[in-house]
Amino acid sequence: MHDYQAQLALYINGEWHDGGDRRREPVLNPATEEVIGQLPLATSADLDDALTAAAVGFERWRITAPGERANLMRRAAELLRQRAEEIGRLITLDQGKPLPEAIGEVRRAAELLEWDAGEAQRAYGRVVPSPHGLSQSVVRQPIGPVAAFPTWNVPSISPARKIGGALAAGCSIIVKASEETPAAACALVRCFADAGLPAGVLNLVFGVPAEVSAHLIASSVIRLVTFTGPIGVGKHLAGLCAERMIPAIMELGGHSPFIVCDDADVEAALDHGVSGRFRNAGQICTAPTRFLVHARHYERFVAGFVDRARALTVGDGFADGVAMGPLANARRLDAMERMVQDALARSGRLAAGGARIGNKGYFFQPTVLVDVPDDAEAMTTEPFGPLALIAPFEDLGAAIAKANGLAYGLSAYAFTNTASIAARLGAELEAGTVSINHLGGALPETPFGGLKESGYGREGGAESLDGYTTVKLISHLNG
Ligand code: NAD
Secondary structure, X not given: OOOOHHXXXXXXXXXXXOXXXXXXXXXXXXXXXXXXXXXXXOOHHHHHHHHHHHHHHHHHHOOOOHHHXXXXXXXXXXXXXXXXXXXXXXXXXXXXXXXXXHHHHHHHHHHHHHHHHHHHOOOOOEEEOOOOOEEEEEEEEEOOOEEEEOOOOOOOHHHHHHHHHHHHHOOOEEEEOOOOOXXXXXXXXXXXXXXXXXXXXEEEEOOOHHHHHHHHHHOOOOOEEEEEOOHHHHHHHHHHHHHHOOOEEEEOOOOEEEEEOOOOOHHHHHHHHHHHHHHHHHOOOOOEEEEEEEHHHHHHHHHHHHHHHHHOOEOOOOOOOOOEOOOOOHHHHHHHHHHHHHHHHOOOEXXXXXXXXXXXXXXXXXXXXXXXXXXXXXXXXXXXXXXXXXXXXXXXXXXXXXXXXXOOOXXXXXXXXXXXXXXXXXXXXXXXXXXXXOOXXXXXXOOEOOOHHHEEOOEOHHHOOOOOEEEEEEEEEOO
16 A cells, blocks of 8 residues: 555645654544544644745746746646556545546646646736827736645645646745645645745645634735635635735535426436536535426436436445445534435435445445425535435426525536527526536636635636736836
8 A cells, every 4th residue: 555644744945844743633544434644734833934935936936937837837747647546546545535536636637737837828918009108018917925725525636726826827825735635735746846846836734724724814925815615614714815905716615406407318417417416425516416307307317316326336445346435524424414314304305325334434325315395404505425405396497596596606507408498597597617418527628616605716717817816007108
């Protein structure tokens, strides 16, 4: 087995720190609940060092030519690709997802970095014609050192998105990656170090999340915060940013509707719906969760969903043929049990699953609930676990209203074979991404982010550097 512990270290000003007399926190394998490593936590002095390093690193990186920044990012992405299998194993070990999924995630992280490298060279400005003899240039400049807080459910993609945007724009960055799934972030940072990134441009710390975020965001060095995680934490961090009037990119939760219209290809909807719901044990913010199915197909859809859910092999992500691993932490297991009990107490019906598997490891059955009232916890709060909620509808307008009825607005899905219905759904569903007749996905070339309480700002696509740059008008009166 890979030496997991050897990965775990802080990276500050171009140097690795793997412990000393720092406090440490155990990292668990969610499939076995065994301790697989001891993660060093940053001291207050470490955070100050990271801030100083980021300030100095920014002065150097901001004047590094975009082509040079892009080349270095591409070298790091290539190293990441070469190390994908090894890093995938680290992810399966601390996060739990099946190994092929974990390796695929690392490869996707490399693609995201390559996309952002290209955007470094496309951060165009413009010249604005003037009737008054002025030369008016609008330029984009890097916003400054960034404090980044990626999430635990995609331990490679989430830091890669934030590092990619920052470095491509010419910003330096301090990443506080997840303490529960730290190894992939360490491995990613190692790729940048090995690619020759100058000291201070990229720093990696771990710690007590609330202490680290309060410390970093209060510093005048930090000019932007980027966070992926729950809405409540996002609001808290946005409040800290407001105190310093600095902007933030917030990628928060979702509770995504999946509408199956009366003219839909039901089998295709089932294939996509089941795989989307149970991928990563349901711990994906864009996953479809609320299945709204036209009454004509309702019974067939529920039966098909239940059959497919029961056929999924749940087990250790390292085992062959496993479709779904454990939940990533005990909190999700507790949440699944609570949401199922609450739904059943409110007249919901269990169509499949509903219980923990075994008593070692955070395994939970792929679960299907029907007839769940709208005020049940699972209907109003993102499940973030292997729990599907299916309800019938008669009128498409009512289904759209229900889809839009929560404070979330991250992703929405629909299946229909009628162009005018597809157009209506695209126009009326309140979500940052609407995917019709497929599962969508946060691709490198497309913008990803939410509406409403799902957050603001975008990662990826032509918008990738928007949050990491400021717009400046330079106006020159010609003599
Ligand atoms: P949690 O409150 O324990 O923490 C969530 C994440 O936020 C962790 O990575 C934690 O380190 C970080 N965090 C918490 N307080 C922080 C602070 N003050 N400053 C900086 N970081 C802080 O929640 P959880 O149990 O991990 O997840 C709960 C819910 O969050 C899930 O059910 C899901 O709905 C949502 N979630 C969404 C995403 C996403 O991709 N949008 C990712 C993870 C969790």
